[in-house]
Amino acid sequence: MLKPAIAIVGCGRMGLIRAQALKCVSHRVRYVFDVDSNRASQVAGIHNSRAVASLAEMNWSELDAVFVCTPPNDRAAVEIAIGLDKHVFIEKPIHLSARHSLSLLGMTLPRNRIFAVGYMNxxxxxxxxxxxxxxxxxxxxxxxxxxxxxxxxxxxxxxxxxxxxxxxxxxxxxxxxxxxxxxxxxxxxxxxxxxxxxxxxxxxxxxxxxxxxxxxxxxxxxxxxxxxxxxxxxxxxxxxxxxxxxxxxxxxxxxxxxxxDVFLSETKSFLDAVESGDAQAVRSPFADAFKTxxxxxxxxxxxxxxxxxxxxxxxxxxxxx
Ligand SMILES: NC(=O)c1ccc[n+]([C@@H]2O[C@H](COP(=O)([O-])OP(=O)(O)OC[C@H]3O[C@@H](n4cnc5c(N)ncnc54)[C@H](O)[C@@H]3O)[C@@H](O)[C@H]2O)c1
Missing domain, CATH: 3.30.360.10 (Dihydrodipicolinate Reductase; domain 2)
Structure with a gap:
């Protein structure tokens, strides 16, 4: 199977950590986006990815999965990814509250897609x-x-x-x-x-x-x-x-x-789940993180x-x- 095509949204501390983890397991990042273009360029340099100026500029049809590494209030990329049936890895916490978290899904959890939350411990x-x-x-x-x-x-x-x-x-x-x-x-x-x-x-x-x-x-x-x-x-x-x-x-x-390197183990587990289609490798799926x-x-x-x-x-x- 071809390696999943990946994007990273949010290129601060965690975006950089995910990019480095993906590099370790030889997974290329196709697109990166950050509202701060300098940060996006820095992460893009690791993988020779395309740094885009907006979420709309990514060709979503090319993508299988997205890592969302933005602050908790800003999960717009998750809504787009779910709407387009992509696999999602989101840093913890899911959002500002349980109510906000549910609104991300439009009350529907995509059952055939991997949705992992970054509770790395x-x-x-x-x-x-x-x-x-x-x-x-x-x-x-x-x-x-x-x-x-x-x-x-x-x-x-x-x-x-x-x-x-x-x-x-x-x-x-x-x-x-x-x-x-x-x-x-x-x-x-x-x-x-x-x-x-x-x-x-x-x-x-x-x-x-x-x-x-x-x-x-x-x-x-x-x-x-x-x-x-x-x-x-x-x-x-x-x-x-x-x-x-x-x-x-x-x-x-x-x-x-x-x-x-617990972030590496966590990133790798998400990729394994995406590649195999078996969600078992993910220890913090959305429904569980929602209970937290x-x-x-x-x-x-x-x-x-x-x-x-x-x-x-x-x-x-x-x-x-
Ligand atoms: N698991 C952990 O130990 C751990 C540690 C730190 C942070 N986190 C979590 O990771 C997430 C990100 O935290 P961080 O430490 O990387 O923060 P950060 O401030 O270092 O990086 C966040 C980045 O997101 C960018 N950003 C903000 N709004 C955006 C938007 N709408 N679209 C695209 N980019 C946007 C910012 O410019 C910044 O570069 C948070 O949910 C945080 O709680 C987890």
Whole structure:
């Protein structure tokens, strides 16, 4: 089979990362588009792609798939791609909210097309390892944290473009909690003294498991971690790479873990799915990422209302898929 013909829309940090990953697996990018033509030219240079001045200038009939790497509020390329029956890879989060995400699809999820969302932590080998370990192990509870600084891109501080820090950053941990521990039933969120930049969230899972998640973008350094409490020693995942260790008193990670290019694994899985037509390779399909978006919406609602919010309140949206 011919290699799929690909376009990249949005040529900032993630557009560049996707272009480099595609180069690694010898997939050429046919078109690139960014509202900033300098950025488009830089990414075009990697693949000798054609940098176009608008989405309309791409010859969509030549394309099989598009990587959409624009800020969360700007997903126009997704709507066009779905309308033209193309495969789509979109960076996380899907959009500003669950309601916005549904509007992308016109309420119809293309079932014969691959639609992947960039929750890349699902492709880490440590995460796969933990999923296997806990498959038949009761988890008593969990403690998660994602402490970082604001993301220094022009659109990030504007909630009408990013959806706010919970939507753009905390969503990673919400997705990972769901991926490892199943569906969320209820959330209760409170904010810290310093304002909405620091939030503590209590989660009750449908399984009955309970846990907490502290998120902050008010730090100067990154500190990320997830600890699962079992009847024996805890399972500890630490840092941006989610290195796995068995217990907090173990200072070094379990042997044999090396740093991995998780964006490359994720990009390759999407391409495999497009080439084979088998969506199994995609660990974060639209419908699943949509559930993460719903939980993030519940957290923001809980903060606004000052009370707990159940995911069931979004039944209509969930059923729309
Ligand atoms: N998985 C991760 O770890 C991770 C990390 C960073 C960002 N992201 C996500 O990736 C997406 C992009 O973030 P980024 O860090 O690459 O941002 P960025 O600011 O570096 O790049 C975004 C690019 O999109 C361009 N753009 C804006 N509107 C456009 C439009 N209408 N059409 C074409 N181009 C447009 C901008 O000019 C810019 O070059 C966001 O959804 C973000 O949440 C994911």
């Amino acid at each position: 699902r492709y880490r080998s440590s995460i796969e390892d933990v999923r296997n370990r806990i498959e038949s192990m009761p988890i008593l509870g969990f403690q998660a944290h994602w402490i970082c600084k604001p993301y220094m891109v022009p659109w990030w501080a504007d909630p009408s473009k990013s959806g706010g820090p919970l939507n753009e950053q905390a969503t990673h941990m919400v997705d990972l909690i769901r991926y490892l521990l199943g569906e969320v039933y209820q959330v209760t969120a409170i904010q810290g003294m310093s304002g909405p930049g620091t939030v503590s969230i209590m989660l009750r899972m449908q399984s009955g498991c309970i846990g907490t998640f502290v998120y902050s973008c008010s730090a100067t350094e990154k500190d990320i971690g997830l600890r699962l409490f079992t009847q024996h020693t805890p399972i500890v995942l630490s840092g941006w790479d989610f290195y796995l260790s068995d217990a907090p008193w173990q200072t070094s990670p379990i042997q044999g873990q090396s740093s991995e 978006q719903v939980v993030v919406d519940c957290i923001r609602n809980s903060l606004r209302l000052g009370t707990h919010v159940t995911v069931e309140a979004y039944r209509e949206e969930l059923d729309a898929l």
